[in-house]
Amino acid sequence: MKTNTSPTISEAELIYLLKIKDANALAHLYDAYVKSLYNIIFQIIGDEDEAEKILQFTFFHCWNSFYLFDSNNGFLFSWLSIIARNTALQHKKEKTKELSLQPIITLAKSTNKKLIDQLSSQHRQLIELFFYSGISLLSIAEKLNTDHQKVQSDFREAILALRNLK
């Protein structure tokens, strides 16, 4: 997925550099994924300082446990975003003791209104609840008093909508 990384390096090259712990790999990794990972964390935590701390730990985690990443089968951004999201949710859970249905930072506060306006309110809600509140699709179905399969199907549609954003 060359588009994910800096112009001078492909994802395969980045994975190779990370595997051999090349000194430049971390800078390439940072350039390619920092914004996306930071925004995932920030949406969950809602505090810049805390988000930076968790972002720092995400890169640290990635750098030191990269041998756990299966480059034959795994997908780099999915792996990184799961680390970032899990660490942020774990931090939030410890602070608030339970995960609420209300995200701390809603998509309505996005600095890119043009992008967000392309999503239906239902898709926004599902993305906010799942990605940024950390609530499982099953729990979302229970809270919204609807069928689990319907929520799974709606979630797929919400992701499909992300693929069609301009």
Add this chain to the structure above:
Amino acid sequence: MDINSYISSGILERYCAGALAESEMREVERMAAQFPSIKKEIQAIELAIWNFNDQIFEGPHDQLKASIIQAIKINTNFNSPIIEKTIPSKPVATSLETIAATKVEPPVEIKAEINSQLPVVSSADEPLKNSPKNQKKRIGFGIFLVLILPIILAVAAFNLWNNWDSLKQELKETKKIAAKANSALMSVDSNLKATHQQLDTLRNPDVIKFTLSGMKFAPNAKAVVYWNKNTNNILLDPILLPLEDKLHCYQLWCIAIGQTRSLGTFSATNKNKQMLPMSGTTQAGVFLISLEPKNGSEIPNISQLCLMSK
């Protein structure tokens, strides 16, 4: 297998979002390795999620890159070779076997006290000779004993009576010393049992050893984590850690696939130098020890990382 219905089932979206259980994730990865259309679909979903999150907010400030890279450089072995786990082929602690074979004795000072209370047997005492030349002397001595002995015994009984209290006191002291020695023996015995248990753990071929090396914050620190891959039990051997102050504690962490878990807090004041049983983990990747506030933290403070496994 109908690939199109597999793709449209929504499982790939849930995979990219991290909404699947570990076994389901491995299944999706197997499918992706087998069918290029599934792999392509995952990449498209991944790109969409990445692209969306990349654009919704501005992102962090520009100075953060340098500070994060610097912090990781300082706190890790930045140019270390590829990480390897070491699996001991045979028990490492042969010295523990030596301990097991060693006779258990109370500490030297208690032993000295006990010895001082024991009666001293003189080697100079010899039996009387039974020669005819001495018969007269013996008769005289017998008469002397018959007359004098009752007087001596009476004097001795009088003295004994007078010294009764002091003898009672001495008996009390002797009992105290014996109790002290007994308690020391019990403690040695209990340590020996714990050592045997630990030796059994180390001999187990299911146990994987992770050596933790000191980081910049505590460069001389040393520790070893033993992880049983079947029972998931963890034993921590905090070989050398600087003593923490009252406001802090050490915390052991495990970084596994996509997750960081605290395996509990502990103190470096481990007087008996025993290994510490910590919380278990089903997956083991990298183990870290950091210095954290008294009751531990939610995520490790990497500026206070003391040790990390290689």
